[in-house]
Amino acid sequence: MLYFLVKRHLGKRKMKITYYGQSCFLFEMGGTNVLLDPFISPNPLASEIDIDSISCDYILLSHGHADHVADAEYLLKKTGATLVATFEIVTWYQKKGIENVHSMNTGGKVHLPFGTVKMVNAIHSSSLPDGSYAGSAAGFVIQSADKTFYYAGDTALHLDMKLIGERYHLDFALLPIGDNFTMDVEDALVAANYVNTKKIIGMHYDTFPYIEIDHVEALELARRQQKELILMEIGQTIEL
Numbered sequence: 001m002l003y004f005l006v007k008r009h010l011g012k013r014k015m016k017i018t019y020y021g022q023s024c025f026l027f028e029m030g031g032t033n034v035l036l037d038p039f040i041s042p043n044p045l046a047s048e049i050d051i052d053s054i055s056c057d058y059i060l061l062s063h064g065h066a067d068h069v070a071d072a073e074y075l076l077k078k079t080g081a082t083l084v085a086t087f088e089i090v091t092w093y094q095k096k097g098i099e100n101v102h103s104m105n106t107g108g109k110v111h112l113p114f115g116t117v118k119m120v121n122a123i124h125s126s127s128l129p130d131g132s133y134a135g136s137a138a139g140f141v142i143q144s145a146d147k148t149f150y151y152a153g154d155t156a157l158h159l160d161m162k163l164i165g166e167r168y169h170l171d172f173a174l175l176p177i178g179d180n181f182t183m184d185v186e187d188a189l190v191a192a193n194y195v196n197t198k199k200i201i202g203m204h205y206d207t208f209p210y211i212e213i214d215h216v217e218a219l220e221l222a223r224r225q226q227k228e229l230i231l232m233e234i235g236q237t238i239e240l
């Protein structure tokens with residue numbers, strides 16, 4: 001899992017977020033479109049999404065599993081977007097002809113047009129669709145002129161999340177809630193406490209039978225802990 005940090009500026013604006021299913025989101029930040037973990041065309045729940053309509057300047061991959069990278073090669077070649085990922089993932093895509101890349105590793109930081117991106121720890125496995133080693137999974141903490149947020153990617157609950165809450169003031173966090181392969185809703189609510197945010201966008205749920213959730217129960221659990229859990233519809237765009 002990758003975590004990206006983007007430096008905060010004065011005068012925050014609203015940010016547009018579009019959900020394409022599983023853990024794939026498009027963020028519009030100050031004229032830059034950033035797409036995370038594109039798994040769209042193989043996802044039956046996202047069958048109405050036209051991936052050719054997606055415009056992006058950067059594609060961030062948290063790890064190499066197929067349900068996070070399935071459409072990455074196609075969109076990278078179609079849009080000319082810059083790939084940001086671990087060294088191992090970047091190297092794998094370079095062999096496929098991807099030229100616009102920026103490789104990172106846990107703890108590193110990069111300055112991009114929309115802000116700065118820092119890669120942080122996640123607890124999960126990571127391999128590419130052909131079985132190649134993909135380095136460590138990661139998540140993103142992204143801090144831009146618009147918002148500061150945490151994209152956890154696929155992860156278990158872990159104490160390093162407390163460092164994010166201590167160092168950054170988050171506007172919201174995107175957390176996996178589907179259980180089995182990642183945290184469940186209860187662990188995600190603990191994670192929200194660790195990173196010190198009350199607003200959660202759920203991800204990595206419902207796509208497969210193993211990770212189907214009870215939406216009503218999840219929302220009620222969040223309400224009881226005075227958290228706002230947002231479960232976006234696939235194709236929905238919101239502003240935060």
